[in-house]
Amino acid sequence: MRLSLEARAKPARIMVWASPLIAAVGSIIGVSILFAVLGRDPLAALNILFVAPLETIDGLAELGLKATPLLLCAIGIAVGCRAEVWNIGAEGQFTIGAICGGGVALAFGGNDSWWLLPVMLLAGIAGGMAWAAIPAFLKTRFNAHEILTTLMLTYVSIQLLGYLVHGPWKDPQGYSFPQTRQFEADALLPMLIEGTRLHIGVVFALASVPLGSILLGRTMLGFQIRTVGAAPAAARYAGFSRNRIVWVCLLLSGGMAGLAGICEVAGPDGQLTPVISPGYGFAAIIVAFLGRLNPIGILFSSALMALLYLGGEGLQVSMQLPIAVTGTIQGMLLFFLLAADVLINYRVRLKPSRAAAGATGHA
C-alpha cells in the first residue's frame, strides 16, 4: 500500500476546522517524544510551554504585549496579500513609525501636553505610510516589484535609525552609547493593567481584527482587493484600478506597521536604540499566513506565536533546556500546522502499490 494525495474538487469545510486539531495532536506527540528523549517529563514540559504562561495576569499581559506588534503588522500584510500585493518590508515601516513617533516624543515630551500621545501615534502611522508609499510609487509608476523594494527599504530604515541614535539623537548623558534619552512620562502609552506592561496599543491591535474583517468581507473596497488578487482579469474587466489597490494595500499595511512601531517604543521600550524590533515585521509574515490571511485567524496565530516565545523562555528558565530545543519545538509546531493545511485541499488515499498488487501477504 502507498499513500497518495489527491486534489479535492473544492476545499473540505470540515478540514478547515479539523486541520488545526490534527496539527495540535501531531505536535503534542512530537514534542512529547522530544522531551522524553531529553529526559524531561513531557507533561510538565508541555505545561510550562502552553499552560503556565497563561496562568497569571502578568503572563496574559505579556502575551498581549508580545502579540500586539505581530497582530498589527500581520493584518496589514494579510490585506495586501489578498490582493497579491506582497509587503515584505513591514519591519522597515515599523522602524520608520518608531522613528517618527519617537522624534515627536523627544521634541515635545515633558510639557504634559494633552495632544502629545495622539500626535506621536499619528506621526508613527504617517511615517509607516510614507515609507510604504515609496514601493507603491515604484510599483505603479515603474512596475518595480514590491517584494524587492519593500525588503530593501527595510535595510535603509535600519541604517537611518542607526545614524540618528549614533548621531544627532544620541543621549548626551549616555557615555556615547548609541541610544536616545528615555522618553518623558507624558510620552509613554498608558497602561491597561496596573503592575503589568500591557499598554493601550493592544486595544488598537484587537480593534484591527473586526475592522480588517469588515473591510475585506463587507465593503466594496474589500471586494475589489480580493478580486484583484484572485482574478486579475475579472478585476480589470470590472474596471477596478489595480494601481489604486496597490496604493491602498501598501499604505494600509505601512500605516499599521508604523503604528506597531510607535506603540513598541512608547510602550515597553521608552527610548530609541539602534535596533528596536527583534524581527516583528518578518515574524508577522509567518503569522499572517498561519492565520490564512484572515483577520480572525491572525488573531489566533499571533497569540500562538507569542505563546511560543513565552513558553520557550519558560522551558529555558524552569527546565534548563537550551534554546535550540525551544527553536526545534517552534519549528515542529509550525511544520505540523502548515502540513495539516494540506488536508484542506487534498485528500489522503491509500492505494495498492504496484509491487503489492501482485504479491500477497507482505503488509
Next chain:
Amino acid sequence: MTTTRRSLLQASLALPAAAMLPRAAGAAAPFNVGFVYVAPIGDAGWTFQHELGRKALVAALGDSVKTSFVENVPEEGADAERVIRKLATDGNGLIFTTSFGFMEPTLKVAKQFPKVKFEHCTGYKRAANLATYSARFYEGRYLTGLIAGRMTKSNVIGYVAAFPIPEVVQGINAVLLAARTVNPNVTIKVVFVSSWFDPGKERAAADTLISQGADVVMHHTDSSAVVQGAEEKGVWSFGYDSDMLRFGPKTNLTSVTMHWGDYYIERTKAAIAGTWKSGDVWGGLKTGMVKLGPLNAAVPDAVKAEVAAVQAKIEAGTLVPFAGPIKDQKGAMKVAAGKSLSDGEILGMDWFAEGVQGKLG
C-alpha cells in the same frame, strides 16, 4: 525607646539575611542564580565566556546553588524585561544580565523586585539592588597592539569592529598607542559591521582590510570568522573574548580573553551570606578578568618577554595605556604629556587617536 527602635531596625536589616539563611544552610534548598545571555552560547565568544563563568560557579559552590540561564535574548525591544522578570519571579535571588542593552530592562525589574539582587555587565546605571561590573578590556588590547606593532611588515592593522561605542573605541585606540610605542609607522584601518554577531559580514570586512594591505587583523565582534579568514589568507590575527588559537593554529598570535568565574563565585557567596552590596567593579589584567591567551609559537621570545614586562607594569599601575601625549585624528592634543585619562573620560571615549583611519559616528 532608643533601644527598641534600634533593635527594630536591626531586625528589619537582618530580615533579608535571615530569609537567605535556611537556603544557604541546607543542601536541599539551594540559592538560585539566574543568567541572561545576549547570544546563543556557541563554542567561543562573549556569551560563551559568561557561560564558563556560570559553570565555574556551579563547580565551586556545588549543591548550594542552582543556576539557570536564558540564551539569545534580544537586547532590543520588550523581550529582555520579560525574561529578567521571569527569572526574578522564579525565585532567583541573584541575577546577572550580561550585555549592555539589558541596562534599562534590568533597572526596571530591579525596582519591582527590591529583595532580588541584580548585576548588570558593562552598564552604568546602578541601584541599591543593582550592581554593575565590567573589565578594562583595553588593557588586554594594549598588549596585542604591542605584538601587532612588532609583527607587522606592511604597518597596516585591520580592525573589524561592531559599533562605534566607547568600549570598542577604547580597544582600537589602545592597540594603536601600544603599536606605536614599538613601531611609529603603524596605522589602523577600521571597518564597522553594525552587528555583534554576523560571521559573513565580519569575514567580508576582514577580506577587504587584507586586500587593502593589512597584514594583521583583529576584531571586536563575537564570532571567530576574522581569525579563520586570516588563517586562510595567511595574515596574522588576534582573537577576542575566548582563546581562538584553534581557529587559526598557524596565524592566530593570541587572544584577549575574559574571565567572569571568580567574580560570579565571589558575588554569589556574598549574596548567600547576606553581605552583598551594590557597587561597580571594573576589573582588568590585575584582577584576572582580562587575560592574554596562549601565545602562538610564531611570536619571537624577545617579543614575549617585552609583552610580559608591559603586562607586569600595567598590573602594577606603573604603565597606563591612555597616558599622554595622545593626539586625535585631526592632530589636536587630546591628552597632554604627563596627564592621563580619567575613568570617566575613558568610559565616554568618542574620538580616535591619530593614526586610526576610519570615521566615528
